Amino acid sequence: MVKLNKQSLRKQLLIKRSELSPEFVLENSKKIAENLLNLDIYQSSNNIMLYIATQDEVQTQKIIESAQRDKKRIFIPLIIRRDNALLPSLVIDFKKELIPGILGIYQPRKEFYRIYPPTVLDLIIVPGVAFTIQGHRLGRGGGYYDRFLSQLEPKTLSIALSFEMQILNKIPIDIQDIPVDYIITEERVIRRD
Numbered sequence: 506m507v508k509l510n511k512q513s514l515r516k517q518l519l520i521k522r523s524e525l526s527p528e529f530v531l532e533n534s535k536k537i538a539e540n541l542l543n544l545d546i547y548q549s550s551n552n553i554m555l556y557i558a559t560q561d562e563v564q565t566q567k568i569i570e571s572a573q574r575d576k577k578r579i580f581i582p583l584i585i586r587r588d589n590a591l592l593p594s595l596v597i598d599f600k601k602e603l604i605p606g607i608l609g610i611y612q613p614r615k616e617f618y619r620i621y622p623p624t625v626l627d628l629i630i631v632p633g634v635a636f637t638i639q640g641h642r643l644g645r646g647g648g649y650y651d652r653f654l655s656q657l658e659p660k661t662l663s664i665a666l667s668f669e670m671q672i673l674n675k676i677p678i679d680i681q682d683i684p685v686d687y688i689i690t691e692e693r694v695i696r697r698d
């Protein structure tokens with residue numbers, strides 16, 4: 506029952522999000538990036554896992570460029586379908602090393618896999634379909650991030666990037682769903698209560 510609710514909500518939100526104009530996505534992603542770059546917890550993080558955004562997700566390009574200028578180490582999530590797992594892979598040259606993979610999500614080419622244990626991470630930037638201010642998260646439905654977040658040490662913080670339209674009053678949650686520590690939108694920084 507809960508699963509069905511999640512699926513229908515996910516579908517509804519994904520349709521709504523796909524209707525956002527490219528201008529809206531770009532402009533608000535820029536504000537969200539600025540809000541993130543201003544946070545102490547971002548500035549003091551040296552090992553950051555970050556997703557490569559699809560067209561209508563909060564974009565992460567500006568964050569990547571800024572992190573590279575600041576000589577932070579950036580890992581992107583490598584999806585291992587066979588094991589239902591996400592693994593952090595260090596990326597050095599974003600232009601050269603990535604190709605589109607599952608769902609059009611960019612992943613490193615095999616020869617550029619540089620896999621590290623999740624414990625090296627200070628910060629993980631999480632995508633999502635919908636969130637609540639309690640930090641609850643609805644993802645794409647694979648449970649990849651839930652499994653990944655459950656392995657992290659307490660020192661590793663999680664920050665979700667979300668447009669305001671993705672913040673809902675309530676989303677169905679299961680026992681395995683792991684909340685994020687912070688959510689950043691174009692208007693505010695939400696610390697889960």
Ligand SMILES: Nc1ncnc2c1ncn2[C@@H]1O[C@H](COP(=O)(O)OP(=O)(O)OP(=O)(O)O)[C@@H](O)[C@H]1O
Pocket residue numbers: 511642643644645646647648649650651652655679681682
């Ligand atoms: N820690 C876990 N161990 C085993 N199964 C899990 C775990 N976390 C989630 N799952 C399973 O994964 C499936 C998808 O979970 P859910 O619908 O919450 O995905 P999601 O959070 O939307 O997706 P994602 O995290 O990939 O963005 C569910 O069947 C759930 O039981």
Ligand SMILES: [Mg+2]
Pocket residue numbers: 642643644648651681682683
């Ligand atoms: Mg989940």
